[in-house]
Amino acid sequence: MINAVGRDIPEEVLKATGKDIFRGTFAKEGYEYKKAAPTVRAYMDPNKSKRVDSIHDVLVKCGIKDGMTLSFHHHFREGDYVVNMVMEEVHKMGIKDITICASSMGKAHDPIVPMIEDGTVTGIQSSGVRGKIGEAISAGKLQNLAIMRSHGGRVRAIESGEVHIDIAFIGAPTCDEYGNMRANGGKSDCGVLSYAMADAKYADKVVAITDCLVPSPNLPASISQVDVDYVVVVDEIGNPAKIATGAAKPTTDVRKILMADYCTEFVINTPYFKDGFTYQTGVGGASIASTISLGKIMKERGIKMKFGVGGIAGPMCKLLEEGLIETLVDTQDFDTIAIESIKNNPRHFEISASEYANPFNKGAYVNQLDFVILAALEVDVNFNCNVVVGSDGVVTGAQGGHPDTAAGAKCTIVIAPLLQGRIPAICSQVTTVTTPGETVDVVITDYGIAINPARQDLIEAMKGVKLPFCTIEELRDKAYSIVGEPDPVQFDDQVVGIIEARDGSVIDVVRKVKEYEFK
Amino acid sequence: MINAVGRDIPEEVLKATGKDIFRGTFAKEGYEYKKAAPTVRAYMDPNKSKRVDSIHDVLVKCGIKDGMTLSFHHHFREGDYVVNMVMEEVHKMGIKDITICASSMGKAHDPIVPMIEDGTVTGIQSSGVRGKIGEAISAGKLQNLAIMRSHGGRVRAIESGEVHIDIAFIGAPTCDEYGNMRANGGKSDCGVLSYAMADAKYADKVVAITDCLVPSPNLPASISQVDVDYVVVVDEIGNPAKIATGAAKPTTDVRKILMADYCTEFVINTPYFKDGFTYQTGVGGASIASTISLGKIMKERGIKMKFGVGGIAGPMCKLLEEGLIETLVDTQDFDTIAIESIKNNPRHFEISASEYANPFNKGAYVNQLDFVILAALEVDVNFNCNVVVGSDGVVTGAQGGHPDTAAGAKCTIVIAPLLQGRIPAICSQVTTVTTPGETVDVVITDYGIAINPARQDLIEAMKGVKLPFCTIEELRDKAYSIVGEPDPVQFDDQVVGIIEARDGSVIDVVRKVKEYEFK
DSSP states (O other), X not given: OBOTTSOBOOHHHHHHHTOOBXXXXXXXXXXXXXXXOOEEEOOXXXXXXXXXXXXXXXXXXXXXXXXOEEEEOOTTGGGBOHHHHHHHHHHHTTOOOEEXXXXXXXXXXXXXXXXXXXXXXEEEEESBXXXXXXXXXXXXXXXXXXXXXXXXXXXXXXXXXSSOOSEEEEEESEEOTTOOEESSSSSSOOSOOGGGHHHXXXXXXXXXXXXXXXXXXXXXXXXXXXXXXXXXXXXXSXXXXXXXXXXXXXXXXXXXXXXXXXXXXXXXXXXXXXXXXXXXXXXXXXXXXXXXXXXXXXXXXXXXXXEEEEEEOHHHHXXXXXXXXXXXXXXXXXXXXXXXXXXXXXXXXXXXXXXXXXXXXXXXXXXXXXXXXXXXXXXXXXXXXXXXXXXXXXXXXXXXXXXXXXXXXXXXEEEOOSEEXXXXXXXXXXSSOSBOGGGOOEEEOSSOEEEOTTXXXXXXXXXXXXXXXXXXXXXXXXXXXXXXXOOOOOEEEEEEEEXXXXXSSEEEEEEEEOOOXXX | OBOTTSOBOOHHHHHHHTOOBOOOTTTTTTOXXXXXXXXXXXXXXXXXXXXXXXXXXXXXXXXXXXXXXXXXXXXXXXXXXXXXXXXXXXXXXXXXXXXXXXXOOOGGGGGGHHHHHTTSEEEEEESBOOTHHHHHHHTTOSSSOEEEOOHHHHHXXXXXXXXXXXXXXXXXXEEOTTOOEESSSSSSOOSOOGGGHHHHHHOSEEEEEESOBOOSOOSSOSBOGGGOOEEEEOSOSBOXXXXXXXXXXXXXXXXXXXXHHHHHHHHHXXXXXXXXXXXXXXXXXXXXXXXXXXXXXXXXXXXXXEEEEEEEOHHHHHHHHTTSEEEEEEEEEOBHHHHHHHHHOTTEEEXXXXXXXXXXXXXOGGGGOSEEEEEOSEEETXXXXXXXXXXXXXXXXXXXXXXXXXXXXXXEEEEOOSEETTEESEESXXXXXXXXXXXXXXXXXXXXXXXXXXXXXXXXXXXXXOSOEEOHHHHHHHHHXXXXXXXXXXXXXXXXXXXXXXXSSEEEEEEEEOOOOOO
8 A cells, every 4th residue: 555655565564463554644633542551460568589699590580481472671772781781691592572662762673683584573663773683674584574663653652552561671770679760870981871760660671770779769750660560689780881972072073163164054034943942953063063053043132942852962952051942852972971960950851751751642743842953874865854764774763753743843954964875865755754744844955955845934035035945956956067967775575573653554565675676 | 356455347348348357557568559550641742732711611621520539739738729629610610529639638627627518529538627528527427437537548549549549739930831830930939749649540531730830841740741641720728837837946834845855865865866867756745855855865966868758848857957957858938948959959859648558569668767756636555646536526536657757666655735635645444546556656745754665775775864654544644643544435336437547447436426415
């Protein structure tokens, strides 16, 4: 069946998953449903302890068995030890057919690949995957369909019962004997535990894994004792050096600085740029440069940002400190500055992933965004974006909050260099659609800026603004004129994964890659 | 059927409610159940507003109809306007058969009585009731059985699905357009919104009612936007003078000071009184006097309290300020000092009622209590306590956290003057059992102190301690020798309410009072 972004979703995928095709970003506005709920055990005895000596013992206590779904968060980013630590023990116990439901996975989890190959792990549900797991999925090695969900989509899937977590393993920089977890105060601080909050509320069993046991009560707790069954203390939950990389340095790449300047010029000429505006940006070089230059103009004009949302890096914290941002609502910390900021700045708040982006709750922060500045691997002439699958067809990125913020923001800006090496980033058809073009308003490249024709109001607002505007087709043609139109990636028929839209429908599928065959 | 505290629970009550008899405080340890969940509506459209102009309009939007259950919190105490405001509108609309599920109700809600009489309100579920509603229940005017639950028991009932809330009305001292509610920063501050948190998570529809709309995001939010359907702004949600009464003054009542001294002497001679102990107390004159004298000894001996829990009043905040308490975990504020403390002291935290006392979550704070100092209307020779029904048989009090803390604390101390006027507080049989004697360790009266014989360890610990120890029977006999043994209250056969144990079983029933008949 052809969905709302023109992708043909095979019937057998719809049948196998029970899912509908994507019918448009707001097709499910007002959708009514009964929330899911975990099966829990009352803990009344004041003399009982939650402490368990080892991962092995806690797996036994949780009743680990074939076919279960285990969940993890990705706040430790490429420094995470928790997934491998738990899965190695699961593997040793000979458990099979496990689905990993993680908020995201990266190269740190390459050791999972042999477990995919031997059937220990048969399902992966994640924002995305990088590294060898992506290659394994694209090579058709995972037994079940991989499911790629946005950050908001993941919470929706959990809260609606689409995925049921049997055991949640939550790495916690600090935890007390009773299970109160915090992201800070330990030796592997990660700033916030936003992505783990839904897991704690909806998993049947919840295990805290910490390398820093602290006296109770560990408050304010990101995850509360009332949702935690067991506490396991281990030597190390992550590599602090890889959790919190140093401050993102301002880019010196001329191309990125150019795009950042275009972005800032665009933002300040929209009607939304006024005192009390709201904003989210990423950590790419251009995004960061744009945040810095925007800050200067805000200062000059006396305009303050009401709140900044989402994954937070140093430059946003600096604006908060300078009083140019009133409040930061944070779901992930990208660097040491952000982690220190949330520890010390009382206007820097942790929120849950549901509060951030869940499309099926009663109103997420993304709904209140004026601007979001995003990146993309590819953008096509219908403004559809791809952030998960490389132009070589291999799974290599993550949805993150891309489709969530694009849907919510009044002005969604995607920054992408026209060419990524020899690959055109602006193309006729993205390899895989992750974010529907109807929610993308502007594409900024180093060769020109295209406004989505659906946004005549923005086209109007830009009249007289000195920026190199053109059509998206002109951008595509320019790219093709420089590097040529690439041959389409050659895929096998086998579907290996689905890209879920934030509402749970299928926006695209990922197919097995096959060796390139010359015609 | 006779339950574990010897009360005969009529079969028809068990049949009508589907409940079991009380089988002991820890009978349901490890009980496994699937949590309840609300039916909610996705709110994806960034342009939608949650603002509704009036209580009437919001009732219409929520689909108010006969037979619904509406919930309220009691943080405004005797200053609450919200219950009456909503119910007056419900009444005007001619809606019938409403169950009010409130965390507690008081004299402020006397205007509900005519609605009980005309069938607008047919069910009341509350921690307890004071004033005319209690009289109406005891007179048999309420169509359905009134259900009295402890604070922990209420959350259990909501989270287990025993009661399903159709619409929760949450009075909020401050709220933003998107529904983020806080207990402070407005004109009717109440310190915390702990009792409303479960309502927000488990009700199908959630309505914020505020008299102080603030810019978003109103953080840190006690109740999050993601759970709120509508926001209604009204002139006044409560009478600040009655919400936060002035500081509780140290008592000058010699009897109370005597009991306070006994209590302190007892506490400091138990093995639990050591650095890092945990403690909860109430706001009665003796409790407060005891807290103050305990503070002096803590200072002298260099002993600190790890945390104080529950409803908080000035004296506990003073100890926090002096560094004698490390942390306060707060579910209710009894005076202005407590409200100011939670606003300003970073070691004073708001927790949910579930975190406080829910017996069916994965571990509440009450489980970690060393001491709780409680009051009671009556205590019997089996150490059973009554805090809900007056010795005249009329419903006049509330369970509060009484049975929750008694079950959790290592040392549960009940302070009661031997005589309440001409009524013996220590008696052969309490009028109604609310807290089982197996969880009550010590009873302190102005005439002597009785330790529960089940606690031989405490009896041992008190050897050599100069306090007027005696048996509970001796206390009862002393009381009867002074005022005589009162004739039992004469009840009608009709059961008008049940006292729920914290695990949801029936610990006692409340019967219709009849006019006293001379033999």
